[in-house]
Amino acid sequence: MSELKELAGFLHDQNPQVRMLATQHLLPYTARNNPQFDIWFINNCEPVKDLKALLKDKPQIASQAITALVNVSQNAAIRRVLMDDEFLKLVFNIVTDPLHGLADLSCMVLCNLAKEEDFVRILDMQVPLREFSLSRNIIDQLMDLFVKGTNHGINQYANFDFLANVFADMTRFERGRQYFTTIQEYDNVYPVSKLIVFTEHSSLLRRTGVAAIIKNICFDVPFHKILMDEESVNLLPYILLPLAGPEDLDEEDMEGMFDELQLLPDDKKREPDLFVMKTHVESLILLCATRDGREHLRTRKLYPIIRELHLHVEDEDLQALCDQLVQMLVRDEATEEVEQATQNPPDEDDAIIEVD
Structure with missing residues (x-):
């Protein structure tokens, strides 16, 4: 450990070559399962603070430093060392720089x-205006990067897929959910409506994060009406289409169904990831919390889609969720004097999704 301490001291050496070598040799010790991970806690986390400073260093050194920070920031105690405004703004400036080669790694931090x-x-933080956004608010810029920057649309070195997980974790908390469910002045749009269009994106990372965002927002029952409003967010087609397969449905099944879900081609594929499918079904269960929600799902012929999903995907957990959803849809409403959401409100600490 004494040799490692000495090596860590070179992270702030005046010679850039020494700083580079020190960072490279310390990278193996950034893995959270490394038996000598405690090196990062010496002298009140001085090596971590050095890594923060190295983000402003020469590109090769900054690249090594951001990789190290991605690893060490998996530790909760170290995260708290990294949460000062100065460091956050430094990372945001990297992420929002269309020419920066470390944008995606910074998104991972x-x-x-x-x-x-x-x-x-960060909902209260502002950064310099960028050409891809009309807002100085950092959260608005991150949203614009996620939407416009997919497939390297803004930065040739970054696709910003990891921002899906950033947003998903933010929606675990009430204030985070409030942002995504409030019309923003700079573009007059609900932020969540920009995200749901990625439920069938080619990136599993995006699909997973967006599915988690949707489910977390569905815990806010008062917002259900806007989520299902077909003149507003219109969520349902975006979470039903990934659950639908190529099966032929009869006319009675399709009567009232969204046009996007009718007469699907023979090569239509369901969402291949079980976690994403389960999360979408869990969101539909949450949307059944009110009678109006259940009635809307019935009108839009949810049952045939869930029936075929149950028949064609052999996973016990998913089938159990499908059974639970169907039971909520077929029950006798006349006997329901009190809504389930009032009787058994969800426990946010236990139920809201954290994306790894």
Whole structure:
């Protein structure tokens, strides 16, 4: 350990070659299962603070430093060392720079930091205006990067898929959910409506994060009406289409069904990831919390889609969720004087999704 301490001291050496070598040799010790991970806690986390400073260093050194920070920030105690405004703004400036080669790695750091509830204070933070956004608010810029920057649309070195996990973790907390369910002045749009269009994106990372965002927002029962409003967010087609397969449905099944879900081609594939499918079904269960919600799902012929999903995907947990959803849809409403959401409100600490 004494040799490692000495090596860590070179992270702030005046010679850039020494700083580079020190960072490279310390990288193996950033893995959270490394038996000598405690090296990062010496002298009140001085090596971590050195890594923060190295983000402003020469590109090769900064690249090694951000990789190290991605790893060490998986530790909760170290995350708290990284949560100061100066460091957050430094990372945001990297992420929002269309020419920066470390944008995606910096998004990975944000993924880890977003697990802390205090991270939602970024909703009050502003950064310089960028050409891809009309807002100085950092959260608005991150949203614009996620939407417009997919497939390297803004930065040739980044696709910003990891921001899906940042947003998912933010929606675990009430203030985070409030942002995504409030029309923003700079573009007059509900942020969640920009995200749901990625439920069938080619990136599993995006699909997983967006599915978690949707489910977390569905815990806010008062917002269900807007989520299902077909003149507003219109969520349902976006979470039903990934659950639908190529099966032929009869006319009675399709009567009232969304046009996007009718007469699907023979090569239509369901969402291949079980976690994402389960999360979408769990969101539908949450949307059954009110009678109006259940009636809307019945009108839009949810049952045939869930019936075929149950028949064609052999996973016991998913089938159990399908059974639970169907039971909520077929029950006799006349006997329901009190809504389930009032009787048994969900426990946010237990139920809201944290994305790894």
